[in-house]
Amino acid sequence: MAEHCTNDRQPTFSKPKVELHVHLDGAIRIDTILDVAKQRGILLPADTVAALKGLCTVSEPATLTEFLGKFNQYMHVIAGDRKAIKRIAYEFVEAKAKEGVAYVEVRYSPHFLANSGVEPIPWDQKEGDVTPDEVVRLVNEGLSEGEKAFKVKARSILCCMRHMPNWSMEVVELCKKYRNDGVVAIDLAGDESMNCVAYPGHRNAYEEAVKCGIHRTVHAGEVGPPSVVKEAVDVLKAERIGHGYHTVEDQALYRRLLENNMHFEICPVSSKLTGACDPDFTKHPLIKFKKDKANYSLNTDDPLIFNSTLDTDYATVQKYMGFTDEDFKRLNINAAQASFLPEKEKKDLLNLLYNAYDMVDSTEL
Numbered sequence: 001m002a003e004h005c006t007n008d009r010q011p012t013f014s015k016p017k018v019e020l021h022v023h024l025d026g027a028i029r030i031d032t033i034l035d036v037a038k039q040r041g042i043l044l045p046a047d048t049v050a051a052l053k054g055l056c057t058v059s060e061p062a063t064l065t066e067f068l069g070k071f072n073q074y075m076h077v078i079a080g081d082r083k084a085i086k087r088i089a090y091e092f093v094e095a096k097a098k099e100g101v102a103y104v105e106v107r108y109s110p111h112f113l114a115n116s117g118v119e120p121i122p123w124d125q126k127e128g129d130v131t132p133d134e135v136v137r138l139v140n141e142g143l144s145e146g147e148k149a150f151k152v153k154a155r156s157i158l159c160c161m162r163h164m165p166n167w168s169m170e171v172v173e174l175c176k177k178y179r180n181d182g183v184v185a186i187d188l189a190g191d192e193s194m195n196c197v198a199y200p201g202h203r204n205a206y207e208e209a210v211k212c213g214i215h216r217t218v219h220a221g222e223v224g225p226p227s228v229v230k231e232a233v234d235v236l237k238a239e240r241i242g243h244g245y246h247t248v249e250d251q252a253l254y255r256r257l258l259e260n261n262m263h264f265e266i267c268p269v270s271s272k273l274t275g276a277c278d279p280d281f282t283k284h285p286l287i288k289f290k291k292d293k294a295n296y297s298l299n300t301d302d303p304l305i306f307n308s309t310l311d312t313d314y315a316t317v318q319k320y321m322g323f324t325d326e327d328f329k330r331l332n333i334n335a336a337q338a339s340f341l342p343e344k345e346k347k348d349l350l351n352l353l354y355n356a357y358d359m360v361d362s363t364e365l
């Protein structure tokens with residue numbers, strides 16, 4: 001089957017990679033969901049990996065509602081369970097090690113994994129005692145143990161949700177509290193039709209992030225128009241753009257972001273299956289980004305839901321957009337440079353890539 005091919009064959013780009021845009025709750029193993037459900041006595045509508053996979057994944061371009069509905073299938077199994085939350089973080093690092101990732105920034109909404117101190121309590125859970133704060137601690141522990149076990153560097157980004165502006169100030173406070181414990185940035189995810197003029201909670205949180213030196217990325221221009229990207233850059237002071245495909249529809253904005261070397265977190269497989277872009281990859285905006293030597297990375301976004309690995313994205317752009325090993329090296333160096341690591345660690349990561357790619361660090365010549 002297609003999935004077997006992806007797992008067994010030589011990876012498209014076998015050198016160390018950097019991934020900047022992947023959701024922890026969209027990257028859970030199916031067998032873990034089944035296992036945790038069994039332990040917690042939660043009845044799922046499917047009891048085999050194959051059957052549950054069928055319910056949790058999309059294989060054809062879907063609507064936003066269909067896509068979001070996939071999270072409803074399993075989030076209630078993991079949320080509110082301390083062992084499960086730590087486990088998915090640990091297993092995430094293991095999966096990235098297998099994909100040849102040297103450094104990953106993984107993102108999630110702490111509120112979506114909590115069952116206490118969150119209003120409303122998500123996924124129809126009963127109230128419990130796992131708060132968003134404890135969720136962050138558990139994920140930090142899982143990632144940190146995973147780092148040691150699998151020799152992958154993993155940092156996290158905490159997500160605000162567009163439809164929940166009242167959570168955002170707490171998200172930035174968690175970023176501040178855990179900035180020395182693996183949390184490197186704040187993100188804003190969800191329905192792009194909800195802008196920050198109407199929902200000032202996000203703007204206030206991002207102002208606080210700027211004030212406190214918390215790094216900032218924003219999902220923008222994925223499905224939404226270029227105006228959402230403009231708002232992300234001008235109002236929320238985003239340093240990177242999640243997706244940003246529709247930026248190209250506003251020439252002036254696109255040119256400005258190219259000049260400013262804005263980093264775009266591109267997720268090719270995701271962009272097709274969420275209906276964000278034309279399903280014909282030969283018409284993908286990434287082709288323009290590549291031609292214009294834009295600054296971007298390649299990312300999985302939600303590999304559980306797209307039944308994909310990072311290699312699926314690399315293979316896709318190789319096959320349909322003519323990406324070569326040189327292109328892969330360049331975009332991974334851009335990803336490392338756009339990472340939210342402190343300068344010293346960023347330099348170490350860049351050196352690791354330069355060595356693995358047989359390149360000399362041009363800044364040191």
Ligand SMILES: [Zn+2]
Pocket residue numbers: 021023189219242301
């Ligand atoms: Zn995303």
